[in-house]
Amino acid sequence: MHAPMLRFLTKSARPRPEARPPTARRISVVIPSYNHAPYIAQAIRSVLDQDRPVDELIIVDDCSTDESRAVIARTIEGYAGPVRIQCALLDRNGGAHAAIALGLSKASGDALTILNSDDAYGPDRFRVICDALPPEGDFIAFTGVDFMDDSGARLAEDDPVRTWYRDVLGQAGACPTVGFALLRHNIAVTSGNLVFSRGLYETVGPFAAYRMCHDWDFLIRCMVHVEPVFVPTPHLRYRTHATNTLKSTGDLMHGEGSAALKxxxxxxxxxxxxxxxxxxxxxxxxxxxxxxxxxxxxxxxxxxxxxxxxxxxxxxxxxxxxxxxxxxxxxxxxxxxxxxxxxxxxxxxxxxxxx
Structure with a gap:
């Protein structure tokens, strides 16, 4: 198989603040990047500006043809905070699932998560999630979602995407468990909303090579082993624009959804x-x-x-x-x-x- 990595760059971090308890989970964030130059700086900053710092950020650029790599370099240049940053620059495009798998393979944390390069975290995301997680054992968790447009402005309350989300959350509320709710709808919305233990990832295996539902497939495979934790308050900002999969429809939906359900x-x-x-x-x-x-x-x-x-x-x-x-x-x-x-x-x- 062709080796996809052109070079792997690492920025060393300064010592972490003493306030971080030694028993705290080590959180690794993977950002798969592809042709999102207008958005990726916001994504990176949202990871680095958490009020509960993560431990590691791994950016995997999947052979972008726009200015993404230059934007990434400018954004992390001079960073001296507590987060260890690594950048993998690929010389061949392998798709989102391959970029995610590579990033997760480089992660050292016991809590793993993904952020799509056109989305952004809320500033208190990991503090809130860590408070909701079980004290021990494997887990997968996600939060509520807020929605922004291409420019980063919050979508209006009557926007069809926001209306859809309210509807599916309402239907989820009628289900006895989060697992049943997930069989009806992907209320997590995106792979970038998932936080999961390393042990669970090693048990379940990597994200499948689906375009429309690799997140839903991974979630429902995980819930065979653990009950998903859902924090309903929004701590992820999902960007809606012409090219993302939330607005994509077509023949892939039924084929991929059926395969994941099977x-x-x-x-x-x-x-x-x-x-x-x-x-x-x-x-x-x-x-x-x-x-x-x-x-x-x-x-x-x-x-x-x-x-x-x-x-x-x-x-x-x-x-x-x-x-x-x-x-x-x-x-x-x-x-x-x-x-x-x-x-x-x-x-x-x-x-x-x-x-």
Missing amino acids: TYLSLIARGATDNRLAPTPENWPVYFRFFTATYAPWFTGEPIETVARQLFPDPETQPAWLSTEAGAAGGFRTAPSPVQDALALRRVVGLLMPR
Whole structure:
């Protein structure tokens, strides 16, 4: 395979402030950069200006053809703060997933995250997220999202993108867990909103080579192992413009979404999940069947169960829960409350009760 890295540059950091506790998580941020010269300086500064400093910033420029590299160099020149900065300059474009994988392979932190080069963090993002994370073990977390236009101005409240986001959050609020909400919609919005443990990344594997849904695919694979942590207040600024994937539509949506859903359904068909709240027929024997027969995933108007039957047409190889009629077709006149699922209720109460 062609070696993609032209050179790898590192800026040494000064000693970190004494106020940082020695047991604090080490956070590594990866920025994959490609032809975002007008935006990347804001992205970099938003990492370096956190009120809870991160430990490491890794910028991977994926052979940009605009002025991105010059902007990157100017932005980090003279920086003497607590963040260790590395820059990988690639001599061949390999795509976002490859740039992300390279950056994460160079990361030394135990908490990993990505920032797309046209987006920006809120100044208190990592302080808020660290406060919400479990004290130990693997995790994946994301926050609410604010939206800006090409110039960096906040989108109006009646903008279609903001209206869409309010709608999907409202639908998420009707779900019993974050995991169920994610099966309906990618409420994380973007890979740049994900913070995850190194151990979880090593367990789940890298981001897939999808254009439309590599973030959603990664999220739902992760929730087989851990229940995602959602901080609803917005601490990520997502830029909407003509070339980003949130506004992109087309043939990729259904194909990639279906492939990602098939991967998830195949994973949960193997048996018990590490995450006892994961949306599976074993964890939620009543509610899961109703949910999948009633609600559609983001990429189609058909219920999850209908899509699943299309993905697994052979009765001999399809997941066991598809072998019998249930859900809306099985006689639910009204939506069963998750509390009707005694097994699920015991799990929820057991996980939420203080120890």
